Amino acid sequence: MKAAIGKGLRVFGHFWWDFLIGDTPELAVATLLLVGLAFAVDHNRLAGAVLLPLMAAVFLLLSTVRGRRRASGD
């Protein structure tokens, strides 16, 4: 019973690790930074509406460049 629960927990943890971190830990960090940024600029209409999508686009570019480098073995 204990072993089955342990295995279940490992599978569950492995799924979430793969889902949230996987081979793109930078995107998990980027998401945390974006959440922090959202709380930092809350109620500021312009800052939130401009900064959040802009920063998400910057993080996407950085991660894509990292992916390209990994794919080409640079």
Place this chain on the structure above:
Amino acid sequence: MHTSSTLVLVLAVFGASAVEMIEALTIVVAAGVSRGWRSALEGAAAAALVLGVLVAVVGVPLIRYVPISALRTVVGALLLVLGLSWLRKAILRASGHKDLHDEDRIYAETVASLSSPDAEALEGGSKDRDSVGFVVAFKGVFLEGTEVVLIVISLGASQHRLGLAALVAGVAALLVGAVGVLVSRQLSEVPENTIKTAVGIMLTSFGVFWVGEGAGVHWPGDDVALPVLVAFFALITVAYTALMRTKLSAAASSR
């Protein structure tokens, strides 16, 4: 909730469910052809049932007991992680830095492994039923469907439209399944990367929107900001794909 966000929800869930079910269909067809259709279809139906139960068991309490602002922040963060990673992969595939998802290859590999002597030796169950075919089809649908369940729960719970999201996902899965049965093969001609790109754009837009809403950011025009975000990330995706293509040709010409 405005029509614009409902429309984006429907499109995002439909696209996500369709694209994941195309991948699952490849495995179910391979299991059906190699091990018998009855077991493969039963495996697929059992997985779909478990996924539906998951949506109800996890999604309904989320809507009832979790404060909406906390739910939207967490859901927004989940959608952002998922959306950004789908977009990143789609950009790398579209620009030639990563191989396209090859359904034909996956189909051939699955059929080969299920027809191997080792797999034949594992045959179990009654004359009409084959446990290997059941398990392979079940796993294929369940694993591909897990991401769809997350998207359905996230988008459905944050907008209090869980029923609609689940219905749309189910319709998309049934449509893909019906087309697959009609043509009796995997759907390798479907522009999977294009659908995945569109869904990635919508998930990222929803992610940014809900993270902002959950934190108290007031979007200009409220829900009208959502289609604007979708247009912004669509432009960004086109620009990044073009940029990555130039990097690939630059690398090729320097060799």
